Amino acid sequence: MQTENTPPKLFDQVRERIRVKHYSIRTEKQYVQWIKRFILYHGKRYPQEMGVAEVEAFLTHLAVEGKVSASTQNQALSSLLFLYKEVLLIDLPWLNNVVRAKQPQRLPNVLTRTEVRAVLVRMSGVYGLMANLLYGTGMRLMECVRLRVKDVDFERGEILIRDGKGTKDRVTMLPESLKASLQAHLQQRRALFDDDTRLGKASVYLSDALERKYPNASTEWAWQYIFPSGSFSLDPRSGVERRHHIDEKLLQRAIKKAVQAGITKLAMPHTLRHSFATHLLDSGYDIRTVQELLGHKDVQTTMIYTHVLNKGGRGVRSPLDM
Known part of the structure; x- marks a missing residue:
């Protein structure tokens, strides 16, 4: 004892x-x-x-x-x-x-636009909306899962991603084609929040610093997770029973199922982020802009997608085809 x-x-x-x-x-x-x-x-x-x-x-x-x-x-x-x-x-x-293990330098797996459509068309409901957000915004899996109501600005057409990799905030676009679907989802989410409020279980996780700064925020609509869990669970640190965000494994499984049914490539949620970056560069967007949207600290990290674009003889046309 x-x-x-x-x-x-x-x-x-x-x-x-x-x-x-x-x-x-x-x-x-x-x-x-x-x-x-x-x-x-x-x-x-x-x-x-x-x-x-x-x-x-x-x-x-x-x-x-x-x-x-x-x-x-x-x-x-x-x-x-x-x-x-x-x-x-x-x-x-x-x-x-102590020497760290050297990680192999591999090109990211990227889907073509046709392959992305083949995957997304096989997804519907909440998982379909989340998968479309991953490709349409370049978010990481956990950044999407942890989105809160206040992070989406429909008028400005942008999403604020808080505490991304490296505890950095950044802004990415909200695709016009997803606004109606996301607003409809938020209406359903609000109804669930109202039900939780009546049960006295509308509290949501906040960091210790935020809880001290905003003592009432945990039960406010703006701080709720956009994609909530289907049930209540105990917070492993505080022991408080509340509704957490959706389990990311459920989205991973849904995407895997859609990939297996639609294309022959191996792909996962992060593949949609890779495809987002590559397709923007292929459309002529500046690499610095793509770097900011992805939240990369170093532009060299973003440069790897230029190698994907050049794959197949670095963009050079074979003399056999001339």
């Missing part, structure tokens, strides 16, 4: 530090999982007793025996870096010298 003088357990310290730094619940779960695996792999030894040899042995085990991808291996390393630097406050020079 923990008393006032007893220091919190290691994983409680990890969670507390993650929340102080305002990391997402997903990051919290992933970091705790990797730290647990690291400790168990080395026979439940205390992290303070281990060093570079143990970290490298664990990462090697993941790559060789676990056959994890480079991104997964780097995620495990990031978790251990967080443990030592942020939680244990141990400044170990060797941490900065």
Whole structure:
């Protein structure tokens, strides 16, 4: 039993530090999982007793025996870096010298306009609306799932994406062709919100900072998720029962089903974002504009879509066809 003088357990310290730094619940779960695996792999030894040899042995085990991808291996390393630097406050020079796995440089998978239409025409309802938004705005999957009512401006024809990758805000367009569908969806969403209000369960998740700044915002219409879950659930951090946003896995499955029925390529929700960028560049839009719409920090990241456009001999016509 923990008393006032007893220091919190290691994983409680990890969670507390993650929340102080305002990391997402997903990051919290992933970091705790990797730290647990690291400790168990080395026979439940205390992290303070281990060093570079143990970290490298664990990462090697993941790559060789676990056959994890480079991104997964780097995620495990990031978790251990967080443990030592942020939680244990141990400044170990060797941490900065641990080599991250090199991720393969691959061109993004992109659908043609015809293929996009073949996928979207096979989707309807909420999932169809969300899939159209992914392609029509260039949003990431979780950016779409987490949209709130106040983030859509129908008069200006734009969507404000808050806390995107890198905790950055940005603005993208609201496609004219989706305005009527989205407004109709919001009418149904308002009816659900009114029902939740009568039940006293209209509260929605807000970060600690926002809850302190706007104490009544969690039960206001403007802050509600546009695409809500079909049921109530317990917040894993606060324990409050409320309606969260829709589970992204449901949209992923719906898109996968439409892809399998419509085209032969492999595609996922993020493929629609890749297609959005490539089709804009193909239509002659400036790469800096596309960079801003995608929320890329570096234009070099956006430049990869120019390579997709040049695929097939870099746009050069074969002499056999001349």
